[in-house]
Amino acid sequence: MAHTHDDHAHGRDDHAHHGPDKGIMRWIKTTNHKDLGTLYLFFSFTMFFLGGIMSLIIRAELFHPGLQFVQPEFFNSMTTMHALLMIFGGVMPGFVGLANWMVPMMIGCSDLALPRVNNWGFWILPFAFAMMLSTLFMEGGGPAGGWTMYPPLMLQTGNAFPFLIFSIHLLGISSITGAINVVVTILNMRTPGMTLLKMPLFVWAWLITAYLLIAVMPVLAGAVTMLLTDKYFGTSFFSAAGGGDPVLFQHVFWFFGHPEVYILILPAFGVVSTIIPTFARKSLFGYDSMVYALASIGFLSFIVWAHHMFTVGMPLAGELFFMFATMLIAVPTGVKVFNWVATMWRGSLTFETPMLFALAFVILFTIGGFSGLMLAMTPVDFEYHDTYFVVAHFHYVLVPGAVFSIIAAIYYWIPKWTGRMYNERAGQWHFWLSAIFINLTFFPQHFAGLAGMQRRVPDYAVQFTDFNVASSIGAFGFFFAQFIFIFNILACCYGWFGRKQNAPARVWEGARGLEWTVSSPAPYHTFEDPPELPESELTAISGH
Amino acid sequence: MATHAAPNTERYFVPAPSAWPFVLTAALICLLAGVSSFLENDHVGPLPIYFGGALAIAVIFLWFRDVVHESEGGQYGAQVDRTYRWAMSWFIFSEVMFFGAFFGALFYARNLSVPWLAGEGTKMATNLFLWSGFEAGWPSNGPAHVGGAFETIPAFSVPLLNTILLLSSGATITMAHHALKAGKRLPTVLWMWATIGFGVAFLWFQAHEYIEAYTELNLTLHSGVYGSTFFMLTGFHGMHVTLGTIMLITITLRLMKGHFKPDSHFGFEGVAWYWHFVDVVWLGLFVVVYWL
Numbered sequence: 001m002a003h004t005h006d007d008h009a010h011g012r013d014d015h016a017h018h019g020p021d022k023g024i025m026r027w028i029k030t031t032n033h034k035d036l037g038t039l040y041l042f043f044s045f046t047m048f049f050l051g052g053i054m055s056l057i058i059r060a061e062l063f064h065p066g067l068q069f070v071q072p073e074f075f076n077s078m079t080t081m082h083a084l085l086m087i088f089g090g091v092m093p094g095f096v097g098l099a100n101w102m103v104p105m106m107i108g109c110s111d112l113a114l115p116r117v118n119n120w121g122f123w124i125l126p127f128a129f130a131m132m133l134s135t136l137f138m139e140g141g142g143p144a145g146g147w148t149m150y151p152p153l154m155l156q157t158g159n160a161f162p163f164l165i166f167s168i169h170l171l172g173i174s175s176i177t178g179a180i181n182v183v184v185t186i187l188n189m190r191t192p193g194m195t196l197l198k199m200p201l202f203v204w205a206w207l208i209t210a211y212l213l214i215a216v217m218p219v220l221a222g223a224v225t226m227l228l229t230d231k232y233f234g235t236s237f238f239s240a241a242g243g244g245d246p247v248l249f250q251h252v253f254w255f256f257g258h259p260e261v262y263i264l265i266l267p268a269f270g271v272v273s274t275i276i277p278t279f280a281r282k283s284l285f286g287y288d289s290m291v292y293a294l295a296s297i298g299f300l301s302f303i304v305w306a307h308h309m310f311t312v313g314m315p316l317a318g319e320l321f322f323m324f325a326t327m328l329i330a331v332p333t334g335v336k337v338f339n340w341v342a343t344m345w346r347g348s349l350t351f352e353t354p355m356l357f358a359l360a361f362v363i364l365f366t367i368g369g370f371s372g373l374m375l376a377m378t379p380v381d382f383e384y385h386d387t388y389f390v391v392a393h394f395h396y397v398l399v400p401g402a403v404f405s406i407i408a409a410i411y412y413w414i415p416k417w418t419g420r421m422y423n424e425r426a427g428q429w430h431f432w433l434s435a436i437f438i439n440l441t442f443f444p445q446h447f448a449g450l451a452g453m454q455r456r457v458p459d460y461a462v463q464f465t466d467f468n469v470a471s472s473i474g475a476f477g478f479f480f481a482q483f484i485f486i487f488n489i490l491a492c493c494y495g496w497f498g499r500k501q502n503a504p505a506r507v508w509e510g511a512r513g514l515e516w517t518v519s520s521p522a523p524y525h526t527f528e529d530p531p532e533l534p535e536s537e538l539t540a541i542s543g544h
Numbered sequence: 545m546a547t548h549a550a551p552n553t554e555r556y557f558v559p560a561p562s563a564w565p566f567v568l569t570a571a572l573i574c575l576l577a578g579v580s581s582f583l584e585n586d587h588v589g590p591l592p593i594y595f596g597g598a599l600a601i602a603v604i605f606l607w608f609r610d611v612v613h614e615s616e617g618g619q620y621g622a623q624v625d626r627t628y629r630w631a632m633s634w635f636i637f638s639e640v641m642f643f644g645a646f647f648g649a650l651f652y653a654r655n656l657s658v659p660w661l662a663g664e665g666t667k668m669a670t671n672l673f674l675w676s677g678f679e680a681g682w683p684s685n686g687p688a689h690v691g692g693a694f695e696t697i698p699a700f701s702v703p704l705l706n707t708i709l710l711l712s713s714g715a716t717i718t719m720a721h722h723a724l725k726a727g728k729r730l731p732t733v734l735w736m737w738a739t740i741g742f743g744v745a746f747l748w749f750q751a752h753e754y755i756e757a758y759t760e761l762n763l764t765l766h767s768g769v770y771g772s773t774f775f776m777l778t779g780f781h782g783m784h785v786t787l788g789t790i791m792l793i794t795i796t797l798r799l800m801k802g803h804f805k806p807d808s809h810f811g812f813e814g815v816a817w818y819w820h821f822v823d824v825v826w827l828g829l830f831v832v833v834y835w836l
Contacts, residue, residue, distance in 0.1 A: 021561060029561035110556040113627040116607070120565030127573045162580035170572065176638050184630040188623060189556070218638045222645025226776070232583050234765050235772035236690050237649055240674075243686030243769035245657035252645055315665060529555055 020524070028123070031115035032524060033100045034417075036122050040097030041410070043125055045486070047089030048403075050133075052479050054082040059441075059475040061458050062468045075458035076144035077136065083147035087264065088171050089129055091398065094406040095267040096121075096178050099206045101417065103182060105515040106200045108191030108533070110525040113184040114177075121178040128170035135160030146456060148253060149224065151238040151246050155231045162232070165224045172217040179213035182206055191514075191530040197288065198538045200513050204291050205270025208298040212259040212266070215302070220256035223249060247312050254305035262301040265397060266294060268365075268405035269336060272358045274513075275412050276340050279355035280347030281510040283543045286339040293332035293339075300329050310381045319378045326376040330369070337366055352508075353427030357408035360400055360435050368396030371446065386456075389449025395442045399478075400435070407434075410489060412508075419501035419521040420492040426484050433481035440474030512540035557624050559614065564607040571599035608794075615811065616803060625810055632814045636821045639784070643825055646780065650773040650832065658684045658769070685768025694771070695761040699834035702753050706746050707830050710785075713742035714823045717792075717816050727806045729799070736796040739819070743789040750782050777833055781825055788822045791815045 020026045020035065030036060057078050061069050070078070100118065104111055112118045136142040140158015143149070149164075157164070186207045190199070199207075227249070229235040236242020238249050277284045284290065306314060306322040314322075340362050349355075371393040375381050384390060407430075415421050444467040449455075453464045460468065491497050503520040514537060518526055575596030581588040614620060662680035663671030671678060675687035683696050697703065720735035754775075757763040765775045795815050798804065804812055 028566045029563045031559055031561050111558050114631060115559055116562050116565055123566045123569045127569050131573060159584045162583045166576040166580055180631050180634045183634055184627050187630055188626045214634050214638045215641050218642035219645045222642055236686060236769045237772050241686050241688035242690035243653060243658045243684045248649060248652050
């Protein structure tokens with residue numbers, strides 16, 4: 001059956017002779033989704049590591065009240081760069097790496113729709129981050145006005161300023177090209193018979209994420225362009241003297257920034273919706289409602305941006321609208337959490353490492369969601385705004401949320417990628433250390449924040465000391481626990497400790513989907529022809 | 545391979561490995577780092593800007609040449625055609641959102657920030673204590689009269705002419721498309737040159753308008769929030785018209801070389817979509833920037 005395509009025979013010959021290049025040129029020139037997925041994931045690791053070191057500098061300074069290690073200016077540039085690295089360098093490329101690897105395998109195609117553009121999207125990242133990180137060595141230091149770049153403070157940045165702005169433009173190009181690629185792949189490259197409502201939920205989550213990216217990354221580009229012209233070309237967008245308004249920047253920025261928050265978490269929803277059914281050995285509860293919930297969250301994310309700005313002096317009608325719209329998001333999110341729990345109800349559960357991380361995701365992300373609801377209430381937000389309560393909230397949704405889901409996904413799929421099983425015992429150690437230390441890091445920050453400790457300040461009043469000591473110990477513990485993970489994964493990649501390439505095609509007995517029908521490791525171009533769909537794989541995913 | 549191919553499907557097209565994306569990124573970094581140093585007066589000189597810019601243009605040319613060769617070589621099937629259609633649509637959507645940011649800034653300045661500075665709503669204290677005596681109005685360069693008194697360009701002069709030029713170019717490119725679909729090569733090329741002519745005329749008048757604004761009306765980028773929004777919106781639009789004109793010239797030269805077929809010419813259609821997008825943005829500009 002695979003030989004009925006004579007009309008494209010010459011195209012096939014081309015590919016047959018084009019195996020991957022050798023050495024470094026393989027990685028520079030590659031158009032293969034698996035190679036690029038690997039590059040994305042290793043890049044994401046690197047950025048997590050650098051951003052993690054920055055967070056350790058922050059936590060070391062906050063271990064004790066008073067100034068011990070760094071100057072306030074450098075402290076602020078650490079908080080700024082930590083955020084930029086973790087968001088644009090860690091979480092987003094991590095999820096794009098997962099999309100690269102898994103979307104073509106899940107929908108049954110050979111590669112993303114635009115492989116060269118995919119290569120471009122990746123290679124922008126190391127260059128752009130090199131440019132961004134180089135600012136730390138410039139006169140005036142790195143950017144220190146916070147990752148949100150609010151004017152007029154941000155306009156006081158030294159030589160670093162244009163380098164920061166242009167690196168953000170480049171990251172925007174990378175995200176938009178990557179997102180267009182994912183959308184087009186999903187809409188156009190599905191194997192016959194895979195209708196939209198039969199797609200695995202990870203694919204659905206990425207489709208909506210990609211749509212959000214295409215819609216808001218250009219807005220961020222516009223916002224930072226206005227910053228640039230305000231600083232160098234005499235425009236008055238954010239200057240009241242000329243009729244503009246610094247708050248305008250906050251509106252434009254958060255019109256990007258709030259959908260961005262969902263860009264960081266929707267793929268995580270997809271991952272968890274994939275992993276829980278596998279280890280509960282049931283199909284996902286409420287597949288259709290999961291899709292509609294994703295779409296609703298995607299839509300609502302566009303009309304809640306100003307809940308980041310309750311204290312800035314908006315008209316009352318604005319405060320009310322954004323408060324209620326924000327609370328509305330709890331409805332589809334609640335649907336998702338309910339469905340994950342209902343999927344496990346009366347399932348035959350086992351607790352391998354990916355499942356542990358997915359379960360921790362459900363519980364800890366929900367805690368982050370609840371503190372989000374508290375922040376959504378305008379009157380009380382006046383109390384919480386810019387305190388460590390906010391820091392605790394978004395780290396709960398980002399670290400045991402987004403980052404845990406990336407870790408879970410890597411444990412879940414690494415046997416498929418490398419053909420080698422990870423070490424389960426090390427995985428369990430990694431999970432329990434991570435789960436304990438991450439709570440030790442961020443749970444006390446709720447209390448510090450409620451008691452009034454300000455974020456982005458290198459010093460604090462002595463009554464916050466105990467909370468901060470706990471937080472700092474947790475941060476160091478979490479950071480070093482990740483080395484278990486790194487070695488576990490590298491051992492799978494390179495066959496250390498005598499690990500054999502003996503993973504079966506269906507690594508997990510409860511796993512369903514096209515990716516489990518091919519060998520482990522999967523072939524270089526998984527499906528060179530659209531594969532026939534085994535009905536059993538799909539009905540198990542979508543339940544219909 | 546363990547799986548069977550589904551019947552009646554095309555093979556997927558996968559391009560060969562390519563170094564262009566990597567080199568393009570390197571060129572862009574060279575260009576942007578050069579511009580950054582220039583903005584911060586680091587005395588690096590303009591060389592990185594010229595080198596990076598030239599290299600980027602060269603790489604874009606070479607990359608597109610590869611694509612054109614693949615297309616003319618018959619390697620693209622219906623699926624690749626759909627891929628390009630989807631991708632171009634979403635790219636144009638992202639451009640719409642980019643302009644949206646600046647239209648949003650204009651809306652905010654006119655309807656919110658300037659009235660607030662004049663004390664509207666709950667902002668009375670702002671006006672009394674900070675900008676006493678400032679009254680809202682549009683155009684405005686703010687309570688500090690940043691950039692000094694200026695005049696604006698009336699909508700029903702050169703901007704109206706430019707509207708007519710762009711709308712005409714939309715019509716001529718449609719005529720070209722019909723001629724191409726009918727397989728008439730010469731009329732296609734002639735209509736295309738007419739379209740390019742309208743585009744170039746638009747740019748010429750736009751440049752003329754800018755010169756007049758700077759030399760006679762004292763309307764500059766420094767003219768408060770009016771000058772900011774006016775020049776950023778029309779300037780980015782002008783850049784897109786320039787890019788669109790280059791794209792039009794490219795496909796016209798390809799048409800003259802015999803590229804494209806009556807039933808398969810997405811390269812042409814993609815440029816036409818882009819040109820219509822630029823046209824629609826202009827209509828928005830004409831109404832909210834020049835007219836209202």
